[in-house]
Amino acid sequence: MLAGDMLRRSAERFPSKPAVLWQDQSISYRELDLAANRLAHALINAGIAKGEKVGMLCRNRIEYAIVFFGAARSGAVLVNISTLYQADELAYVLEKADVTTLFYEDVFQEKVDAVRGRPPMLKRFVRIGEAGGDLAFEAFHQNESQDYPDLGLKPEDPFCMTYTGGTTGRPKGVLCSHLNRYITAHTVAMEEALDERDVVGIVTPLFHVAALNIMFQPAVLVGATSTFLTKWSPEAFGDMVEETGMTAAFMVPTQISMVVSDKGFDPARYASWRKVSFAGAPMPDWVQKEMLQHLPDVAMTQIYGQSELGVLTSLRSWYVRDKLGSVGRQAYNVDVALVDPQGQPVGPGEIGEIASRGDNVMIEYYNEPEQTAAFWRNGWALTGDLAIRDEDGFIFLVDRAKDMMISGGENVYPKEIEDAIYELDAVAECAVFGIPDDKWGEVPAAYVLLREGAELSEEAIVAHCEKKLARFKRPRLIKFVSDFPKTPIGKIQKNLLRDKYWADREKKI
Structure with a gap:
C-alpha cells in the first residue's frame, strides 16, 4: 500500500x-x-x-x-x-x-x-x-x-x-x-x-x-x-x-x-x-x-x-x-x-x-x-x-551493545546496574556508563535523578548495589543531577555524559 x-x-x-x-x-x-x-x-x-x-x-x-x-x-x-x-x-x-x-x-x-x-x-x-x-x-x-x-x-x-x-x-x-x-x-x-x-x-x-x-x-x-x-x-x-x-x-x-x-x-x-x-x-x-x-x-x-x-x-x-x-x-x-x-x-x-x-x-x-x-x-x-528471550518468547533487554563495559576483563551491562538502582523508591531516573580507570580499564559511573522531595545518599546506592550485584559491578562514581540530556523521544544521551571522561582516552570494547 x-x-x-x-x-x-x-x-x-x-x-x-x-x-x-x-x-x-x-x-x-x-x-x-x-x-x-x-x-x-x-x-x-x-x-x-x-x-x-x-x-x-x-x-x-x-x-x-x-x-x-x-x-x-x-x-x-x-x-x-x-x-x-x-x-x-x-x-x-x-x-x-x-x-x-x-x-x-x-x-x-x-x-x-x-x-x-x-x-x-x-x-x-x-x-x-x-x-x-x-x-x-x-x-x-x-x-x-x-x-x-x-x-x-x-x-x-x-x-x-x-x-x-x-x-x-x-x-x-x-x-x-x-x-x-x-x-x-x-x-x-x-x-x-x-x-x-x-x-x-x-x-x-x-x-x-x-x-x-x-x-x-x-x-x-x-x-x-x-x-x-x-x-x-x-x-x-x-x-x-x-x-x-x-x-x-x-x-x-x-x-x-x-x-x-x-x-x-x-x-x-x-x-x-x-x-x-x-x-x-x-x-x-x-x-x-x-x-x-x-x-x-x-x-x-x-x-x-x-x-x-x-x-x-x-x-x-x-x-x-x-x-x-x-x-x-x-x-x-x-x-x-x-x-x-x-x-x-x-x-x-x-x-x-x-x-x-x-x-x-x-x-x-x-x-x-x-x-x-x-x-x-x-x-x-x-x-x-x-x-535474552525466555521460554515463552518474551524478550528482555540486556543493554545497548555499544554501552557494554569491560571492567577487569569482565563484561558489565549498564542496564543491570540501572535496574538495581531503580529498585530504590527515591530514584526517578538514572544512567550508568563506563568511565576510564587505570587499573580495571573502565568502571561504572551512575548519574541519578531523585524523585521530587526524596532523599538518598551515595552510600545507600552503593550498599544496595553491593547487595544485588557482584562487587565489580557497583558504581565507582555517583553523581546526583537535576536533569538529563535527552533525545526528542526521551532517550538519555549517555554519550554527552560519558564523552567528557574519555576526551583524552581511547575506549576499547
Missing part, C-alpha cells in the same frame, strides 16, 4: 469525520484528503522530481498532516527535521539529506535565516503560519488541482526520511519506503487495538518516527481522529484529554512519569483515556505500578522498535504484571531474532543482539554506504540492542 492511500481510503469511509484536531481547529478526512492532493500537485508543478527531498521543520499542527500526505502523493521524499536543532545542526541535516525545498513554521524563522545559502541545493522556502518574506503555505497550494495524482508510484519507492536521535554521534538519515511504513502502521493498529472509535493523542514531536509513523499513520489507517499537542506539559495533556475525549496515546516514559507524579493529578480528568503505549527509553517499574494503581482503566502496551525497523515487539496490557521488565513478544507481522556475532540465532536464555528482516526494514542510511553495510549481518538487520 502507498502512504497516500491510507488517507484516501479513510476519507472514502469517513468523509465528514474529524481527521485532526489542533487547538481550536479541525480538519475532516475529506478536507485533509483534498488538501493533500493540492499540495502534491503544487510540488509536482514546482518541478520537484520523484525522489527529490523536501524538508519539514514544524511543530505539531494541521499543516504537518497536509505536507506529510501531500509529499507522499507527489513522489517526493519528506525529510522530517528536528525542531530542536541549532543552526549548524540544521544546516548539516539539510545538506546531508539533499533538501531542495523547505517547509518551515514561522517560529523557526531565525534558524532558517541562519542557514540560507549554506546547503547549496536548498532554493525554495515555504513559510507556515504568519505571513513573512517567503512564499506563504496557503498561497503555495490553495489553487492547485484536488484530484489524486496518478504517478505510478510503487510501495517499494522511497517515501520519507527521519533522522536518528544521535545518542552516539551525528544523526543518520533513515530512508524508508511506503511499504516499510505501512507494515509499521498495521503492526501498531493491531498490537495496540486502535480503531475508528479512538481519539489518538499525538503528544510527542511529529518529526520523530514515534509520533509520525508509529501513531499518526496508524490512526489514519483505521480512521481514528488524531488530536495534536504542540507543547507538552502534564497540564496541557490533561486539558487535551478532557476537551477532546482522547482515548489513546503514545508517550515516552518521562511523560507518563510526569502525569502520575504531578501534584495536580486528578484521575477524573482522564475518564476517557483507555490505551497508552510507550517506548523510547526504559520505563521504571514504579511508574508502571502507579499507572496500574491510579489509572487502572488505561491499558498499557509496551512496544519496542527503531526508526530503521519500525515496531518489533509488543507487551500487551494483560502481560504487564507477570512480565514486568520485558519489551514483549515479536509483533505478529515481523520477523525478529536474537543473533550471535556471526549472525546466527541464539536459544532461549542466551544473550544475543536483537535483529529483524523483511518489509519493515528501511531502505538505507541515506548517503551512508558504510554504515548501511554495517547494519546487516547474515541477512539480519541489527538493532545494536542485546537481549
Whole structure:
C-alpha cells in the first residue's frame, strides 16, 4: 500500500469525520484528503522530481498532516527535521539529506535565516503560519488541482526520511519506503487495538518516527481522529484529554512519569483515556505500578522498535504484571531474532543482539554506504540492542551493545546496574556508563535523578548495589543531577555524559 492511500481510503469511509484536531481547529478526512492532493500537485508543478527531498521543520499542527500526505502523493521524499536543532545542526541535516525545498513554521524563522545559502541545493522556502518574506503555505497550494495524482508510484519507492536521535554521534538519515511504513502502521493498529472509535493523542514531536509513523499513520489507517499537542506539559495533556475525549496515546516514559507524579493529578480528568503505549527509553517499574494503581482503566502496551525497523515487539496490557521488565513478544507481522556475532540465532536464555528482516526494514542510511553495510549481518538487520528471550518468547533487554563495559576483563551491562538502582523508591531516573580507570580499564559511573522531595545518599546506592550485584559491578562514581540530556523521544544521551571522561582516552570494547 502507498502512504497516500491510507488517507484516501479513510476519507472514502469517513468523509465528514474529524481527521485532526489542533487547538481550536479541525480538519475532516475529506478536507485533509483534498488538501493533500493540492499540495502534491503544487510540488509536482514546482518541478520537484520523484525522489527529490523536501524538508519539514514544524511543530505539531494541521499543516504537518497536509505536507506529510501531500509529499507522499507527489513522489517526493519528506525529510522530517528536528525542531530542536541549532543552526549548524540544521544546516548539516539539510545538506546531508539533499533538501531542495523547505517547509518551515514561522517560529523557526531565525534558524532558517541562519542557514540560507549554506546547503547549496536548498532554493525554495515555504513559510507556515504568519505571513513573512517567503512564499506563504496557503498561497503555495490553495489553487492547485484536488484530484489524486496518478504517478505510478510503487510501495517499494522511497517515501520519507527521519533522522536518528544521535545518542552516539551525528544523526543518520533513515530512508524508508511506503511499504516499510505501512507494515509499521498495521503492526501498531493491531498490537495496540486502535480503531475508528479512538481519539489518538499525538503528544510527542511529529518529526520523530514515534509520533509520525508509529501513531499518526496508524490512526489514519483505521480512521481514528488524531488530536495534536504542540507543547507538552502534564497540564496541557490533561486539558487535551478532557476537551477532546482522547482515548489513546503514545508517550515516552518521562511523560507518563510526569502525569502520575504531578501534584495536580486528578484521575477524573482522564475518564476517557483507555490505551497508552510507550517506548523510547526504559520505563521504571514504579511508574508502571502507579499507572496500574491510579489509572487502572488505561491499558498499557509496551512496544519496542527503531526508526530503521519500525515496531518489533509488543507487551500487551494483560502481560504487564507477570512480565514486568520485558519489551514483549515479536509483533505478529515481523520477523525478529536474537543473533550471535556471526549472525546466527541464539536459544532461549542466551544473550544475543536483537535483529529483524523483511518489509519493515528501511531502505538505507541515506548517503551512508558504510554504515548501511554495517547494519546487516547474515541477512539480519541489527538493532545494536542485546537481549535474552525466555521460554515463552518474551524478550528482555540486556543493554545497548555499544554501552557494554569491560571492567577487569569482565563484561558489565549498564542496564543491570540501572535496574538495581531503580529498585530504590527515591530514584526517578538514572544512567550508568563506563568511565576510564587505570587499573580495571573502565568502571561504572551512575548519574541519578531523585524523585521530587526524596532523599538518598551515595552510600545507600552503593550498599544496595553491593547487595544485588557482584562487587565489580557497583558504581565507582555517583553523581546526583537535576536533569538529563535527552533525545526528542526521551532517550538519555549517555554519550554527552560519558564523552567528557574519555576526551583524552581511547575506549576499547
